[in-house]
Amino acid sequence: MKxxxxxxxxxxxxxxxxxxxxxxxxxxxxxxxAEEDHGFSGIWTRLGDWLLVQLPRPAYASALLCAAVAxxxxxASLQASRAREHYRAEHARQYLNSIxxxxxxxNLPR
Amino acid sequence: MKRFLIVLVLAVxxxxxxxxxxxxxxxxxxxxxxxxTDAELGWLKREFSLTPAQYEKILTLHHxxxxxxxxxxxxxxxxxxxxxxxxxxxxxxxxxxxxxxxxIARIRGECRQSMLRYAYDVAACMSPDEGRRxxxxxxARILAEDPVNMMGNPL
Numbered sequence: 038m039k040x041x042x043x044x045x046x047x048x049x050x051x052x053x054x055x056x057x058x059x060x061x062x063x064x065x066x067x068x069x070x071a072e073e074d075h076g077f078s079g080i081w082t083r084l085g086d087w088l089l090v091q092l093p094r095p096a097y098a099s100a101l102l103c104a105a106v107a108x109x110x111x112x113a114s115l116q117a118s119r120a121r122e123h124y125r126a127e128h129a130r131q132y133l134n135s136i137x138x139x140x141x142x143x144n145l146p147r
Numbered sequence: 148m149k150r151f152l153i154v155l156v157l158a159v160x161x162x163x164x165x166x167x168x169x170x171x172x173x174x175x176x177x178x179x180x181x182x183x184t185d186a187e188l189g190w191l192k193r194e195f196s197l198t199p200a201q202y203e204k205i206l207t208l209h210h211x212x213x214x215x216x217x218x219x220x221x222x223x224x225x226x227x228x229x230x231x232x233x234x235x236x237x238x239x240x241x242x243x244x245x246x247x248x249x250x251i252a253r254i255r256g257e258c259r260q261s262m263l264r265y266a267y268d269v270a271a272c273m274s275p276d277e278g279r280r281x282x283x284x285x286x287a288r289i290l291a292e293d294p295v296n297m298m299g300n301p302l
Contacts, residue, residue, distance in 0.1 A: 092151055102158055104158075105159070117174050121174065128187065136209075136266070137262055139292075141220040
């Protein structure tokens with residue numbers, strides 16, 4: 038049967054051309070629109086999944102801890118730098134006021 | 148969920164601890180002292196890298212200058228109050244008001260002279276570079292009062 042030339046010829050000539058379902062185009066567009074509507078919440082869902090599943094893994098968790106330490110150091114350095122400059126200016130002002138008789142009169146209650 | 152919360156808590160804890168340690172180390176050299184002569188001189192010592200010997204000399208100068216400075220301050224205040232009372236009482240020009248204005252100007256001049264003398268003495272106790280920097284600070288302070296330089300930095 039496998040070597041039947043008629044059958045082989047018939048199979049080669051056979052073409053299937055099914056017609057689309059009557060509502061095919063509309064259903065495709067409906068699904069596209071539905072996906073667009075849910076795109077934003079989909080991002081949050083994926084993000085939530087990533088945070089709960091991937092983040093606790095050692096590689097991501099250690100990276101997060103390193104980032105937290107780096108942010109802590111950087112923020113502290115910036116704030117300390119500003120505070121040091123403030124105290125420096127304040128001490129300079131206090132010293133100058135302490136040796137300036139005219140500035141002393143400004144600081145006295147009237 | 149539990150592991151995520153543990154990681155989150157750990158990250159916040161690491162961040163806070165690193166912030167506190169870093170801030171503490173960075174601020175260790177800053178002494179937040181209350182107002183007072185010695186606190187201000189402590190700043191001077193750090194700012195101008197004074198040696199203990201230099202600091203002792205400046206401390207002596209400062210303690211000797213303080214009563215002089217206080218005396219000028221008292222005289223200046225008294226003259227100003229006198230002028231204020233004269234201006235309140237008088238409805239016309241009086242020679243006494245003129246004399247008081249001259250007295251105030253004279254006291255201001257004396258204040259500046261004694262302050263500058265003190266500053267030069269202090270600068271002489273410092274290393275040449277620090278002395279120059281110190282005098283620049285004093286000069287900026289004095290010149291800031293000049294109306295021509297009213298826009299300048301008071302320091």
